[in-house]
Amino acid sequence: MDETLGTALRRWRDRLSPLDVGRTVRPGRRAAGLRREELAELAGLSVDYVVRLEQGRATSPSAQVVASLARALQLEPMERDHAYRLAGLLPPQEGTISTHVPAGVQRVLARLGEFPVGVFSADWTLLSWTPAWAVLLGDPGARTHAERNLVRAVFATGPRGLAAWPVLNEGDVVNRALVADLRTALVDYPRDRGLIDLVAELRSTSTEFTRLWDEGAVGRHVSTRKIIVHPQVGEVTCDCDVLTVPGCDVRLVVYTVAAGSADAEKLEFLRVTNGVSANGPSPPTPGPFSTP
Structure with a gap:
């Protein structure tokens, strides 16, 4: 058979x-x-x-x-x-961005349920996330594929912009690092149509992106402090670290708060009120693929 x-x-x-x-x-x-x-x-x-x-x-x-x-x-x-x-489809081709998240990374993610952690592809599209990420930053399953791209959210205006990502923009340092990442990705994945279209879209809609791109902006991600504005608890100040996975072109964005701080209390309140624990999530809102 x-x-x-x-x-x-x-x-x-x-x-x-x-x-x-x-x-x-x-x-x-x-x-x-x-x-x-x-x-x-x-x-x-x-x-x-x-x-x-x-x-x-x-x-x-x-x-x-x-x-x-x-x-x-x-x-x-x-x-x-x-x-x-x-499924009658061609597998992802060489020269295109992979959306594969290694099993080891997913097991780590499953054991980090109490922390807001997101896994991003090389073009900064959100692929996977912990339940705590969803309660702090909003359920990514309710967003379209385009709205899950962080670079688009940072530089775009209108409904695709930062309204869907309630993080106050830190400005030039982070923006330069994101543009530098896309430039590197375009070298590594020259046949990726989605990446090519993303760069073209941002060059045509964002003067800031175009300026940094034309300047040949370079930069690297460093540990930063971010302020998340949440509708239930107000501002939550988190330390943000970007971790890379050797041998795999994905990166983990991890938010943490100091133990015993007011921000930790706010995060714990959000976890409890949304039924989230380190052992796993409560049933989420169905994502964009809930119908064929």
Whole structure:
């Protein structure tokens, strides 16, 4: 019997331990792997759509859906490519930005549930996040793919701008580092159409981006202090660190607060009131891929 995307999804789901995605395994749990509901939640899909994929009734998932499932299932690169082919899609090509988040990084993320942590691709598009990130900065699952790009948010005006990212902009140092990152990414991924279009878009809409780009801006990310303006608790001051993963072109953005501080109390209040603990999230708002 030929393998289908549905049979592969069931096999990968059955082998993944709930502990690897930050779930607490309670006594009496029958499923050794992930339940469909848990996979749907992690991938930002509706449960009904996951059921239809596994049963072969949904046969044309988009590349974004397959990438989201691959991240949720912590697939290795060869398995991810196999999933694309089973879906009738071409795997990501050489010279394009990868949206793959290594399984080890995802396991680290699952164990950092109490901290706001986001995982970004080389073009600064948010790929994965902890529950605490969602309660502090807003649920990324409610945003479009374009709105999840941090560089666009920093330099764009209108609804795609920083209104969706409630972080006060620190100005030139961070902006230079972001522009420098995109310049490096364009050298590393010259065939990535999304990256090419992003640079062209920002050059045509942002005088600040154009100035830094034409100047050949260089810069690097350093530890900074950021102020997040949250509608429930007001200003929360956090230390922000950007961590790179050797051998993988993703970066982790980690927000921390000093223990016992007023900011720590605010963050804990947000976690508690939104049902978030270090053991995993409460069910989130369905993401943009909740329908095929």
